[in-house]
Amino acid sequence: MPRDNAIQKVLVIGSGPIVIGQAAEFDYAGAQACRVLKKAGVNVVLVNSNPATIMTDKALADEIYLEPLNVDTIKRIIEKERPDSILAGLGGQTGLTIAMQLAKDGYLEKMGVRLLGTDADSITRAEDRELFKEAMEEIGQPLIPSDIAEDMDTAIAVAERIGYPVIIRPAFTLGGAGGGVAYNEEELRVVARTGLDLSPITQILVEKYIYGWKEIEFEAMRDAAGNAIVICSMENFDPVGIHTGDSIVVAPAFTLSPREFEMLRAASLSIVDALGIVGGCNCQFALNPESFEYAVIEVNPRVSRSSALASKATGYPIAKVTTQIALGYTLDEIKNEVTGTTFACFEPTVDYCVVKFPKWPFDKFGGKSRKLGTQMKATGVVMAIAPSFEMAIMKAVRGAEISLDTLNKAPMNDTPVEERLHNLDDLRLFTVFEAIKKGVSLDTINKITRIDKWFLSKLKKLADYEAKLAAEGLTEENYLIGKNFGYPDKALARLACVKEVPASMHRAASYKMVDTCGAEFAAATPYFYSSYDEACEAREILSTSKKERVIVLGSGPIRIGQGIEFDYSSVHCVWTLQELGY
Amino acid sequence: MKKAYLVLANGKVFEGWRFGAEASVTGELVFTTGVVGYLENLTDPNYYGQIVLQTFPLIGNYGVIEEDIPDKAQVAGFVVREWCDTPSNFRCQYDLDKYLKDQGIPGIYGIDTREVTRTIRENGVMAAMICDEVPADLSALTAYEIKDAAAAVTPDESAVLPAAGEELCRVTLLNFGSSAHIADALMAKGATVTILPYTASAADVLATDPDGIVLSEGPGNPNELTNAIETVKALVGKAPIFGVGMGHQILALAMGGKCEKLHHGHRGGNQPVKDLTGTRTYMTTQNHGYTVLADSVNATEIYRNVNDGSCEGLCYYPATPAQSVQFTPVYGNGPHDTSFLYTNYIETVIKSKKAGEC
Structure with a gap:
């Protein structure tokens, strides 16, 4: 059209x-x-x-x-x-x-x-808990056992029917504000009160708490003609129980076999179709790690916070395409601007790993609880792209501006690490890493944290490498392995107990391109991430350009005291430089 | 860790490490872009004679799940950036390295797979070898061609598979090498499926008294299969025909059309295909190196690849009861977005069967 x-x-x-x-x-x-x-x-x-x-x-x-x-x-x-x-x-x-x-x-x-875009009826069907439940039942999509409550007595009755623990989700609030987990009636009374008060329509969802299931998201896109695609899958490093906004998230989902992947992909497509979505849509699922059992957590019938991540993770401009769809175009009529030759009606594929790491405000507010749960606390995010998970998570931690260049963080107190593993807080990744280094078995860590063993095994590779580096010193071979794991030279020197990496050993980064298609088609929009391969696509492109170049440093994650003002000025800086012919 | 090399016919050499079987191997180097599905790739007969490179860097994350795959690997060799020696999935049985060793498939890892992909994209599909030493003379490599692929992967035996539930019709499936997923889909829709090798004669096929005839997928060059093309010529009009993949190409050749080799083929689970008779575009699974030239055959083009405009489906109705698609409507655990094609085909077959009875 x-x-x-x-x-x-x-x-x-x-x-x-x-x-x-x-x-x-x-x-x-x-x-x-x-x-x-x-x-x-x-x-x-x-x-x-x-x-x-x-x-x-x-x-x-x-x-x-x-x-x-x-x-x-x-x-x-x-x-x-x-x-x-x-x-x-x-x-x-x-x-x-x-x-x-x-x-x-x-x-x-x-x-x-x-x-x-998506019409009012469809939005209501996605956002109103009861209508949503009906819509999902119609297409046979499972939900977590739950019911809505508009007063305390109903909340308690529902909790008793589905069994504790339960999680409270207030309707129509941002970032899950006012939600929480209750293990008994006493706790429920507190959490439900807050939830009811914070919901603009005094409505909460009382839901079976499925802590430990994998949390998987799909970004989908549908046009008015009914063409629907899945743009990106995302997997939370932290299982269900910690708000997605506070979770470390990887893209694409790493631990799903094709059967699980297609099951959730098909569910997403069936959901956007049943709801009549026109534009972008975010579908969140909980997946039992021990079976094919899953449940739809929620659906955002709009461009969501995850859409920005999915856009940058794949190169697929979700907001742009959503707007073009709103103007009446269908997906097969919209050009994929990254390649310039293919169309928006395809499912992007990636040939790298993406890690999103939250930026929390706790360093600004010493007294504030570092505990994480169903209510989002992060103010901003960083994203890292790399050919391996190890390198991506190392880059993400470095980018978060928390004064770390490895995953080694000294504990805040002398509580034994096994005990601290139980804490759901912003230090969890570092606590897990510390536990691995101290020899706690991956099984034990998995049992306590419910973090998939795939992630734990990858972290163990970093821990083992650091031990090897300390034992063998900085050899040519160890240096290269370290670079491919994402260690900066300074950290390598420190871990190997040498003053600095010898100049003869130093390797410069090369840059690879994000192109939506795993290099199947040539890309026209340069968007890069670093790696330590020989081939460098950035240098290739730059060698054909005669323009003078300026590097603009952006502002990093949003934090207290630094909102998007500096994004604004960086963008203007770039525009002005472009106008001036750089 | 044992050093190994991926040597391309254009002389480019990539250094990596061995995994899987120790043998050296030569094959046609192709890339596939799916993030999941490495087991399906390894066992796909369409990859016969090919060294398959995964563009996604982390392969083997969920290990090997035997119940999801046939018992035999088909690729010549396997190229990845990183293979996972600590797989994690509740159904995982063991890791990928063991699987490749058991199956005798050599693999190489630590390769800059993106750079190899870019090389193929720019220069087209070419031969390559996985080896321990770079040969001084590459002439064997540049001369490499996949020959008689269909013969190599197609069993000689025929088989009769019962419909799931009540038998609604009888379909004879001419097997060009990759037919199991097609047979499963047809059986699920109520067809009793007789599988015959593509070497069967038209008389053999008609002797099974089919209500419908399906031409399966398979590897290699369709132009080589001159006998099968003649067979299909003789079958046209005898019962509704549905061609998939290689079957689509063979049908076009039987109807006087032409096939040519694509620059670097279509391999992956995200190939967009536009329905030229409607408004929809579908995501499809594909794995093929040849394509039908739509203009060369007297048929209506009904599906087209959105990316490169190549022919993805032809309809020979009303003159001839036959239709075909280049893509795979349903493949294992891949997208099932176009499974309606089988439903429609079975309906057509039942209708034509009833018309024949009156």
Whole structure:
């Protein structure tokens, strides 16, 4: 289908201030959406209260309102601007909730404003716990045993019926705010009260707690013609129980056999089809590590926080394609801009490993509990790409700006490491590594943490290597292994107890390209990650360019005191340099 | 760790380490882009004579799960960046190295697989060898060609497999080497399946009294199979025909069409195919090196590859009751997005059977 020409003026709702659970991802998505709309000749009206965003730039929108994001303000703007459509699926939960409220009370219809992308009914079906349950039952997709409650007595009755422990998930809150696990009625009373209070519609889900299952996500995309694809699978290093936003996440999923993979892929496609999704969608599953039993955890009928990760992990621009679909195009009509020759209707494949590592605010707030659970606490993320998991996780930890260049972190107190393994906190990766180094068996660690043995075995390779390096010293061979495991020279010298790596030994990094297709097609958009192979694609490309070059250093993960302001200035720096011919 | 080399026919040499069987081997080097599915690849008869390279760097993560695969590996050799000696899956029986040793398949790891893939992408599919020493003379390598692949992987015996549940029709499957997954799909839809080797004569096929005839997938060059092409010519019109993969190519050749070799083939589980008769585009599993030239045959092109525009499906109706697709509608645990093709075919067969009875 070609572009829908009835769409001439579109109101885009941004994501507002950076909050936990809703960081720069939605500025990224919204800015991409604005660019697509402008390029299609659409008049873009943008509302966002956050001035530090790229999307509030004159270059990206025709009219910009730096106004509070609430129903009344949006109504006023609609009355003044009279847009024919509204795009709400890219600004995160805030924008979507406002648009849904406007749709539900008939305001959008009255004003002749069309909700682009996934329609209001579909969004309701995905977000309303009860309707969602019905929709999943219709297509035979299993859910975790649960029921909704709107008061305390019901909550207790439900918990007794499905059995403790239970997890409380409040409806319509960001990043799972107000949720928690209860092992008995006493605990339930506390957690359920908070959840009910925090939910804007005083509704909570009381759900069977399936701690220890694998948490797997799929990013899917569907167009109005019904073409549907899965863009990326993701696997949480931490099992179900720690919020995805606080989990170390890898892409693609590493520990699934084709049977499990296709089972969950088919489930995702069946879900987006049954819900009638038009655009991007995020499906989260829990998978029993000992069987094929699985359950749908939740579905986000919009571009989500994970979409940004999936986009950058695969090179597939989810927000951009979602917007093109909203304009009426089908997937087979949209060009894959990374290759420039193939189309958006394909499932990207990767030839590298991606690790996402959260950035927590605990270093800023000494007294704050480092405990992680169902309520997200991370303010930002870093992502690392490498040819191996070991190198990727080492890069991610280095990128997180927590003053570490290896996984060795001195414990905060003298509690024995076996005991600390029980802690669900931000130090978990380092505690696990410490335990491996101290000789705790992988079986024991797996039993306590439920982290898949695949990940533990990989961490053990790093631990074994460090022991070998300390014993044998820094040989040519050990140096190369270390580089391929992701150790910087300084760390290698330190671990080998030498002053520095001899200049003759030093190897420079080479750079490989992210291209959506595992090198099956040539890529036109340079986007690189480092490795220690001989062949370097970046040098190949640079050797054909006559332009002077400038390296722009970005700002790293979002943390307290450093929001997206510095992303904003870096982007402008890049644009200006490009204009100047660099 | 034992050093080994991957030597390409264009003279490029990649250094890596041995795993799997110790033998040296020569084969046609191809790459496949699936993240999961290495066991399916190793056992896919379409890879006969080929050294298969996985573009995803971590291979062997879930080890070997025997119940998911046939008992015999088919590839000539296996190239990976890293193989996993600590696999993890609740069904995992043992690791990939043991499997390759048991099956006598040499492997090489520690290879910059992305660079090898780029080489093939730019220069096309070429021969390569896995060996312990780089030979001074590469002429044997450059002369390498896969010959008689179908003969090598197709069993001579015929078999009759019962329908799952009530028998709705009888289908005879002409086996070009890779037929098990097709037989499973047809049986599941209610067909009793008779499998005959592709060397069977038209009379042999008709003697099974088929309501429908399916031409299976298989490895190699379709132009080599001149006898089979003649057989299919004689079968056209006798019962509804459905061709898959090699079967699609053989049918086109029997109908007067032409096949040619693709630059670097289609191998992986994410090949987008557009339905030219509708609005949908499907993800398909593919593993083939040759393609039918759609213009060369008197048929309607019904499916087309979105990436390179090559022919993915032909319909010979109404003149001739035959249809074919280049991709694999259902392969093991891969995508099942186009399994409706078998449903539609069985419906056609039942309809034509009933029309014949009246």
